[in-house]
Amino acid sequence: SKFAPALIPMSLLSVKYFHFVVEDANKKVEFENKNFEKTIYFKPYGLYLSQLKHTIPRSFFRSRYILNSDPKYTFQLIIRGKFNEHEFDPFKEVVVGVNSTNQQHLANFHLRKYPKSHLVEKAPEIIDAYNNSVSIFVSNVKKGFLVLGDVYFPGWKVYVDGQEQPLLLANLYQSAVAIEPGMHHVYFSYEPKNFYVGLTVSRIGLGVLILLFL
Numbered sequence: 001s002k003f004a005p006a007l008i009p010m011s012l013l014s015v016k017y018f019h020f021v022v023e024d025a026n027k028k029v030e031f032e033n034k035n036f037e038k039t040i041y042f043k044p045y046g047l048y049l050s051q052l053k054h055t056i057p058r059s060f061f062r063s064r065y066i067l068n069s070d071p072k073y074t075f076q077l078i079i080r081g082k083f084n085e086h087e088f089d090p091f092k093e094v095v096v097g098v099n100s101t102n103q104q105h106l107a108n109f110h111l112r113k114y115p116k117s118h119l120v121e122k123a124p125e126i127i128d129a130y131n132n133s134v135s136i137f138v139s140n141v142k143k144g145f146l147v148l149g150d151v152y153f154p155g156w157k158v159y160v161d162g163q164e165q166p167l168l169l170a171n172l173y174q175s176a177v178a179i180e181p182g183m184h185h186v187y188f189s190y191e192p193k194n195f196y197v198g199l200t201v202s203r204i205g206l207g208v209l210i211l212l213f214l
Contacts (some may be wrong), residue, residue: 008090011056012078012090013051016051016055017051018049018050019050021046036053037150038050057123057149059134059147059148059149060143061147062147063141063142064094066094067106069099071097078172094145095171096170097169097170101166102168106178107153114143117141119140119181120139120143132189132190133187134150137184138183140182141180143178143180143181145168145176146184154192155192157189158189160185162185
């Protein structure tokens with residue numbers, strides 16, 4: 001892995017900088033780490049600011065994946081970077097959570113064979129991003145998973161080329177969706193049920209008020 005295990009959770013959240021403060025500002029600490037590009041020292045404040053050499057973008061695609069139904073196993077991979085003999089590399093693979101709701105969907109996706117694609121693979125491109133929606137264009141040669149680095153949260157839905165797909169839990173706390181080879185438009189949207197229930201009730205109430213004043 002490019003990262004020390006302790007940095008994997010932060011790298012998956014697209015963290016680029018780390019800072020720490022020393023008690024004695026006049027005593028400079030020798031700071032060297034292969035994971036950081038450079039370190040700046042602000043002597044008046046005893047503050048060190050370090051930039052990571054490699055960062056993971058907010059959205060990324062992985063054709064190498066681990067389907068896992070045991071949260072403890074995922075926790076070991078993400079937090080400690082290793083489980084038994086397997087070392088987790090966040091730059092090359094993704095851990096996708098399996099449960100009773102998505103088990104069949106993931107099994108079918110894993111077993112399905114696709115013809116070889118002649119497309120040029122490109123990194124996912126975020127087209128639009130708002131508080132309640134993210135639109136992404138992806139072009140992938142192999143099947144795999146598109147991951148959105150935002151924290152997985154109930155109420156979010158995902159659409160691939162206009163068709164709703166199961167929203168998956170990836171890397172312990174991120175959102176993902178299974179993607180077939182090809183060019184795709186992926187749309188993540190926050191659509192909580194209580195919002196639409198409230199909207200419907202409000203519309204009914206407004207309609208009743210209009211009828212009462214007619």
